[in-house]
Amino acid sequence: MADLNGTLDPPDGLRRLALHEQHVAAGARFAPFAGWEMPLQYRGIVAEHEAVRADVGVFDVSHLGRVWVRGPQAGARLRSATTFDVTALEPGSAHYSLYCNEHGGIEDDVFVYRVDDERWLVAHNAANAAADFERVRSVFGDAAEESTGATVMLAVQGPRAPALLTALVGEAYTSLRPHGCIEVPWGGSTALVARTGYTGEDGGEVVVPSEVAAKLWDACLDLGATPAGLGARDTLRLEAALPLHGNDIDSTTNPFEAGLGFAVTLDDGAPFLGRDALARLAENKPARRLACIRADERGTVFRHGCAVLDEEGRVLSELTSGAYSPSLRVSVGMAYLPATSISPGTRLAVDVRGRAVPAEVVRRPFYRAAVRKGA
Numbered sequence: 225m226a227d228l229n230g231t232l233d234p235p236d237g238l239r240r241l242a243l244h245e246q247h248v249a250a251g252a253r254f255a256p257f258a259g260w261e262m263p264l265q266y267r268g269i270v271a272e273h274e275a276v277r278a279d280v281g282v283f284d285v286s287h288l289g290r291v292w293v294r295g296p297q298a299g300a301r302l303r304s305a306t307t308f309d310v311t312a313l314e315p316g317s318a319h320y321s322l323y324c325n326e327h328g329g330i331e332d333d334v335f336v337y338r339v340d341d342e343r344w345l346v347a348h349n350a351a352n353a354a355a356d357f358e359r360v361r362s363v364f365g366d367a368a369e370e371s372t373g374a375t376v377m378l379a380v381q382g383p384r385a386p387a388l389l390t391a392l393v394g395e396a397y398t399s400l401r402p403h404g405c406i407e408v409p410w411g412g413s414t415a416l417v418a419r420t421g422y423t424g425e426d427g428g429e430v431v432v433p434s435e436v437a438a439k440l441w442d443a444c445l446d447l448g449a450t451p452a453g454l455g456a457r458d459t460l461r462l463e464a465a466l467p468l469h470g471n472d473i474d475s476t477t478n479p480f481e482a483g484l485g486f487a488v489t490l491d492d493g494a495p496f497l498g499r500d501a502l503a504r505l506a507e508n509k510p511a512r513r514l515a516c517i518r519a520d521e522r523g524t525v526f527r528h529g530c531a532v533l534d535e536e537g538r539v540l541s542e543l544t545s546g547a548y549s550p551s552l553r554v555s556v557g558m559a560y561l562p563a564t565s566i567s568p569g570t571r572l573a574v575d576v577r578g579r580a581v582p583a584e585v586v587r588r589p590f591y592r593a594a595v596r597k598g599a
Contacts, residue, residue: 236256236261238256238259238260238261239259239260239261239287240260240261241260241261241262241284241286241287241376242286242376242434242437243284243286243376243437243438243441244261246438246441246442247263247266247284247451250263250266250445250451251266251267251451252264252265252266252451252453253265253266253453255454257287257350257454258287258349258350258351258353259350259351260287260350262284262287262453262454263284263451263453263454264453264454264455265453265454265455265456266450266451266452266453267450267451269453269455269456269459269550270456270550271450272450272451272452272453272455272456273452273456273459273460273550273551274550274551275382275450275452276381276382276423276425276450276452276456276460277382277383277425277460277550277551277593278382278383279382279383279384279448279450280380280381280382280383280384280385280388280427280448280449280450281380281381281382281449281450281451281452281456282378282379282380282381282441282444282445282449282450282451282452283378283379283381283452283453283456283457284376284377284378284441285377285378285379285422285429285457286372286375286376286377286378286437287350288347288348288349288350288353288372288377289347289348289349289350289352289353289354289356289357289370289372290345290346290347290348290370290371290372290375290377290431291345291346291348291356291357291360291368291369291370291371292343292344292345292368292369292371293343293344293346293360293364293367293368293369294342294343294344294367294369295342295367296341296342298342298343298344298364298367299311299313299338299344301363301364302336302344302346302360302363303494303496304363304494304495304496305323305359305360305362305363305496305497306321306322306323306334306336306496307321307322307323307324307479307487307488307489307496307498307502308320308321308322308336308487308488308489309489309492309494310336310338310344311492311494312489312492313336313338314338315338315339315340315341316338316339316340316404316405316406317337317338317401317403317404317405318335318336318337318338318403318404318405318418318420319335319336319403319487320333320334320335320484320486320487321333321334321335321336321487322334322479322484322487322488323356323359323497324478324479324496324497324498324501324502325475325497325498326497326498326500326501327478327498327501328478328479328498328501328502328504328505329474329475329476329477329478329498330469330473330474330475330477330478330479330482330484331352331355331359331475332348332349332352332355332356332469333349333467333469333473333484333487334346334347334348334349334356335347335420337405337416337418338405339405339407339416340407345416345431346360347377349469349470351469351470352469353372357370373434374433374434375431375432375433375434375437376431376432376433376434376437376440376441377429377430377431378429378430378437378440378441378444379421379422379423379427379428379429380392380427380428380429380430380444380449381421381422381423381425381426381427381452381460382423382425382426382427383425383426383593384448385425385426385427385428385449386398386426386427386428388444388447388448388449389417389427389428389430391447392410392430392440392443392444392447393408393410393415393417393430394408396408396417397417397419397428400417400418400419400428401419402419402420403418403419403420404418404419405417405418405419405420406418410432410436410440411432411436411439411440412436413432413433413435413436414432414433415430415431415432415440416430416431416432417429417430418430418431422457422460422461422464422466423457423460423461423464424460424461424463424464424466424589424591424592424593425460425593426593458547459547459548459549459550462545462546462547462549462556462557462558462590463549463551463552463556463589463590463591464589464590464591464592465516465558465588465589465590466589467482467484467514467558468545471528471544471545472514472544472545472558473514477514477560478501478502478505478510479502480502480505480506480510481510481511481512481513481514481560482514483513483514483588485506488502488506490502490503490506509563510563511562511563512541512560512561512562512563513560513561513563513566514544514558514559514560515558515559515560515561515565515566515585515588516556516557516558516585516586516587516588516589516590517532517543517556517557517558517559517572517574517583517584517585517586518549518552518554518555518556518583518584518586518590519554519555519556519574519581519582519583520554520581520582520583520584521554521581521582522553522554524555524576524579524581525546525547525548525555525576526543526546526547526548526555526556526557526574526576526581527543527546527547527576528543528544528545528546529542529543530542530543530546530557530574530575530576531574531575532559532561532572532573532574532575533572533573533574533575533580534565534572534573535571535572535573537573537580540559540561540562540565540572541559541560541561542559543557543558543559543574544557544558544559544560545557545558546558546574549590549591551590551591552590552591555574555581556590557574561585565585566585567585568584568585568586568587569584569585570584570585571583571584572584572585
């Protein structure tokens with residue numbers, strides 16, 4: 225049975241990816257995520273994580289909501305819905321932005337791609353895709369085209385990803401700067417290629433019609449990409465200190481305390497939901513900040529919800545995200561800490577199953593690809 229967007233509908237009600245059978249053939253272990261049946265891992269989370277850091281991996285991120293908007297006023301209309309001045313984007317570029325509520329809380333974080341003068345693609349988090357589409361439709365009406373079920377989106381990430389993508393789509397990829405995007409002919413259709421990602425590595429994301437998706441997936445594997453699932457995607461993005469909506473940011477957190485002030489434009493005077501609240505918040509330094517915390521020792525695993533303690537054992541906060549870092553070989557996590565406790569080197573502890581594990585605040589991010597590559 226198919227749902228309205230053309231994806232398979234398994235007995236448990238979860239939506240299936242168009243490439244489900246390809247993931248089965250690659251040995252995927254699946255898990256529910258935001259209403260989708262998603263590959264959690266193939267060879268193992270650590271092996272896939274290390275493949276992305278050392279070589280190249282490919283993720284199926286087709287669960288992300290994708291909405292096309294068009295027209296000479298598309299940029300201005302999008303500006304009325306998002307925190308960043310997307311009208312300043314040149315054709316062929318993209319930028320991170322936010323949807324906020326009237327209090328300045330983050331309802332979702334999104335990527336906006338200006339493909340050409342009058343065509344834009346907006347990518348939403350899967351858990352919020354339906355609400356986000358309604359938000360876009362409220363300013364575009366029927367001109368907003370939901371394309372999630374008609375397309376597939378693959379992320380190719382890692383030190384060898386640029387070479388793979390160049391082999392895959394041609395020299396057009398090499399002309400892209402970070403956050404650049406371009407449409408190219410591919411597989412008898414058209415592919416949107418963007419130099420974006422969610423791992424802290426170079427590479428890109430490719431959107432193609434579903435009917436050529438299997439060909440694209442196979443081509444990535446033939447060129448040596450390792451299939452990678454949600455598990456590795458989470459540890460990779462955490463090492464890069466990239467926030468996850470629903471964990472590190474949500475409707476109760478604002479962009480400035482989350483370190484996302486770069487996604488907020490206030491000086492153009494354009495109205496958008498939450499603008500007044502954000503203008504007030506911008507006038508003062510945040511009382512708390514999202515900070516990076518690294519364990520001193522191996523052998524313990526930080527998890528979301530673990531209490532963060534000061535040196536006297538008093539609870540300061542709790543981890544919004546936490547995991548073992550395969551690159552650093554210790555646990556890492558993020559938490560909102562009082563502004564007086566965010567300086568690198570600040571001593572803390574994290575309560576892991578009743579044990580206070582020594583830790584410290586470190587600079588953001590935990591891992592930087594350019595340092596490892598000697599760039």
